[in-house]
Amino acid sequence: MTIWRxxxxxxxxxxxxxxxxxxxxxxxxxxxxxAGLLNQHCGGDIMKHCRGLNLGNGAIHQCLAGxxxxxxxxxxxxxxxIRAMTEARAAAQAAVFKVCDRDRAEYCxxxxxxxGNIVSCLLQASKVVSQTCTAAIANAGYR
Amino acid sequence: xxALASTLAFAAALAAAAPASAQQFTxxxxxxxxxxxxxxxxxxxxxxxxxxxxxxxMQYSGPPQDRPPLAIQLDQLAQINVEIEFxxxxxMVKPSSYRTLGAIADAMHNPExxxxxxxxxxxxxxxxxxxxxxxxxxxxxxxxxxxLTTTFRVDPRRIQAVGLGEENLQDAKNPTAAINRRVQIFNxxxxxxxxxx
Numbered sequence: 001m002t003i004w005r006x007x008x009x010x011x012x013x014x015x016x017x018x019x020x021x022x023x024x025x026x027x028x029x030x031x032x033x034x035a036g037l038l039n040q041h042c043g044g045d046i047m048k049h050c051r052g053l054n055l056g057n058g059a060i061h062q063c064l065a066g067x068x069x070x071x072x073x074x075x076x077x078x079x080x081x082i083r084a085m086t087e088a089r090a091a092a093q094a095a096v097f098k099v100c101d102r103d104r105a106e107y108c109x110x111x112x113x114x115x116g117n118i119v120s121c122l123l124q125a126s127k128v129v130s131q132t133c134t135a136a137i138a139n140a141g142y143r
Numbered sequence: 144x145x146a147l148a149s150t151l152a153f154a155a156a157l158a159a160a161a162p163a164s165a166q167q168f169t170x171x172x173x174x175x176x177x178x179x180x181x182x183x184x185x186x187x188x189x190x191x192x193x194x195x196x197x198x199x200x201m202q203y204s205g206p207p208q209d210r211p212p213l214a215i216q217l218d219q220l221a222q223i224n225v226e227i228e229f230x231x232x233x234x235m236v237k238p239s240s241y242r243t244l245g246a247i248a249d250a251m252h253n254p255e256x257x258x259x260x261x262x263x264x265x266x267x268x269x270x271x272x273x274x275x276x277x278x279x280x281x282x283x284x285x286x287x288x289x290x291l292t293t294t295f296r297v298d299p300r301r302i303q304a305v306g307l308g309e310e311n312l313q314d315a316k317n318p319t320a321a322i323n324r325r326v327q328i329f330n331x332x333x334x335x336x337x338x339x340x
Binding site for chain 2: 030031032033034035036038039042043046047051052053054055056057058086090093094112113114115116117119120123140141142143
């Protein structure tokens with residue numbers, strides 16, 4: 001039991017460690033990594049308690065939450081943390097345009113939105129864009 | 144119908160990657176590379192058009208190796224085949240393939256691909272009924288697309304899904320071969336300006 005509780009702490013520690021990383025380093029993990037962790041910790045639970053359901057529309061998360069008492073210790077300890085990783089990456093991607101808007105106006109004035117143009121321009125201007133924008137780009141996984 | 148599974152090299156590479164690491168996992172470069180570089184004169188491919196072709200193709204009732212190929216050239220589109228395992232006779236993606244789904248999403252969020260739209264295509268082998276295969280492959284393609292557009296936040300305006308059942312076999316001479324059970328992702332061109340919402 002202690003070991004599994006330890007696994008929960010491990011996820012928390014990873015998040016803390018990521019949080020203290022430098023600005024240019026991403027403080028989020030990729031969707032692939034989070035999804036791989038979900039399989040690692042909860043794959044068996046999902047096949048047992050959520051058979052027939054899919055990741056989309058939060059169905060797996062709701063199923064795991066609804067079966068909290070039946071989950072394996074590893075899954076119980078980690079699934080919320082893993083979901084938080086995915087949500088953190090999604091939030092970072094959603095925030096880029098707002099966080100980088102001043103940089104966009106300054107360094108990408110004529111660039112038309114769409115086709116990924118703004119992100120490409122901000123990446124090209126990476127030497128001069130603000131630290132907050134640089135961090136936002138890293139957290140979104142764009143570099 | 145058995146679980147959809149193929150043995151593509153890059154998928155094996157994905158599976159071999161370390162599962163838990165505090166380090167940044169680089170979005171799968173091979174997926175990005177495979178989906179890059181849409182050529183200029185690509186055929187106008189939509190899920191709807193492909194569905195119509197597949198349904199029309201069901202009229203050819205002979206053995207699979209004698210049926211004509213689907214009347215569309217998809218070869219010239221940038222594309223990848225992905226190994227996604229589904230539960231038996233079900234549209235449920237097995238948890239063992241979650242990482243692959245995440246990697247596809249990471250690729251679609253990669254700056255190199257942010258400006259493009261994609262078609263998710265599900266295919267079965269010839270085990271089971273033809274109509275059942277058509278239905279199941281659509282449900283599986285939809286399941287993949289929904290995971291990408293909800294859990295992994297790919298803009299739904301960039302994703303279409305279509306199931307082709309057993310109508311577009313990769314290896315028609317061996318119609319029950321595993322290689323026929325596959326999910327394909329096609330780059331179908333520029334996304335244009337998508338207003339934030």
